[in-house]
Amino acid sequence: MAIIGIETLLFGVEDLSLCTRFFDDFGLxxxxxxxxxxxxxLDEGSNVILRYLDDPLVPKSPYIGKGVKEVIWGVDTAENLEALVARVSQTQEVRRTEDGTVHFATCSGLPIGLKVFNRKKVxxxxxxxxxxxxxNRLNTPRKWKTRAKPKTITHTVFAVPDPRAEYEWYRxxxxxxxxxxxLGMGFYLRADGANEHHNxxxxxxxxxxxxxxxxxxxxxxxxEDIDELMIGTNYMTRRGWNTGPLGSGRHRIASALFSYLECPAGGEAEYGADSDYIDDNWIPREWNQVFGTYSWMHKIPAFLGTSQKWEFRLHPEFVPKDDTKADAGWD
Ligand SMILES: [Fe+2]
Structure with missing residues (x-):
């Protein structure tokens, strides 16, 4: 059974024209x-749909306010979709719509769904x-870019009541x-048929x-790379959008370059590049909260000093207890 990525993100918004201007400028x-x-x-075939928060097509849930109100996960085949639906139906109420999507909610009530997805390789x-x-580039300048044009949805993020319970439900x-x-913050999860570090x-x-x-x-x-990421960010700034407190940098977890923009449709929209890609050979790790977050940042925040403890290890759930310190600096 394979979920291969995010097929659709349905946003509930307050100001449709403002949010449309944002995502147009963002490069969608x-x-x-x-x-x-x-x-x-997007080029991979995934979708971002904006609708008013009170639109009957936007599901109600315990997740408050604007932002992504439903995540449709893409499944590789109809057979695998039905196998997953059979499992989901044991505990959750499911609803089918004409487009072939099966809708239900997670253990914390977040509306999600499954749909067959022909995810195109970008x-x-x-x-x-x-x-x-x-x-590696003799007598060859770098490409000249003027705008960002994201081609994939890499991951989406929710603040949840109980991250461990939610992780175990998705698992x-x-x-x-x-x-x-x-630790103390949450779980990064990957769909079984995807290779992004986390979805x-x-x-x-x-x-x-x-x-x-x-x-x-x-x-x-x-x-594509840091140039597209920063050229897109500069363009957004020129268009009047705000990069917010975090701005740009590189995460230590996932090794990914990032640039956050405050998004009128809720939360933030993040340009991402040069992340780790992983498969089932990956061994999950457990991180100290501060140490795991950033390798460097464009605007260094006060908490990111040089005294942060070097603390990470292979996750005890996935390796014998005695081996967890093997490649780590955990005290
Ligand atoms: Fe992110």
Whole structure:
């Protein structure tokens, strides 16, 4: 059974024209638009749909406010979809719509669904990197870009009441894999048929700076490399959008370059590039919260000093207890 990625993110918004202007500037390509919706289609075939929060097509849930109100996960075959639905139906109420989507809710009530998804392979060709003694681009300048145009939805993130319960639900019902645990903060999960480091991050809603109730957090969109990531960010800034407190940098967990933009449709929209890609040979790790978050940041926050403890290890759930310190700096 394989879930291969995010097929659709349905946003519930307050100001449709403002949010449409944001995602147009962000670089998504419209498939259709009307008085009640804007529909973007990415090159991989995934969808971002904006609708008003009170639109009957936007499901109600305990997840408060604007943002992603439903995540449709793409399944590789109709047979696998039905096998997953048979499992989901044992505990959750399911509802089918004419387009072949099966809708239900997670253990914490977040509306999600399953749909057969022909996820097209997107092939980027980032410029080779030069370094002294390691010249991969002789007599060849880097590509000239003026705009970002994300081609994939890499991951989406929610603040949840109980990250462990939510992780175990996705694991047991939908075959998601744990990629990492960030202690006190949450779980990074990968769909079983995907190779992104994570497709879903579940953060503890009681974590400082989060509102204390279930809410959408952010979505990561894949771009080619650091140039596209920063050129897109500069363009958004020129268009009047705000990069917010985190800005850009590189995460230590997933090794990924990031650039966050405050999003009028809820939470943040993140450009992402140069992440780790993993499969079932990956051994999940467990991280100290601060150490795992950033390798570097464009605007360094006060908490990111040099005294952060070097603490990570192979996750005890996946290796014998005695082996967990093998490659780690855990005290
Ligand atoms: Fe992210």
């Amino acid at each position: 390509v419209q498939k259709s638009a009307g008085n009640d919706h804007t529909h973007y289609r 092939t980027y060709a980032p410029d080779p990197l030069n370094a002294p003694g390691h010249v 047991d019902v939908l075959d998601f894999r744990m990629s990492e645990e960030q 879903l991050f579940l953060i503890n809603m009681k974590f400082p700076a989060l509102p204390g109730y279930p809410v959408y957090h952010h979505t990561n969109f894949g771009v």
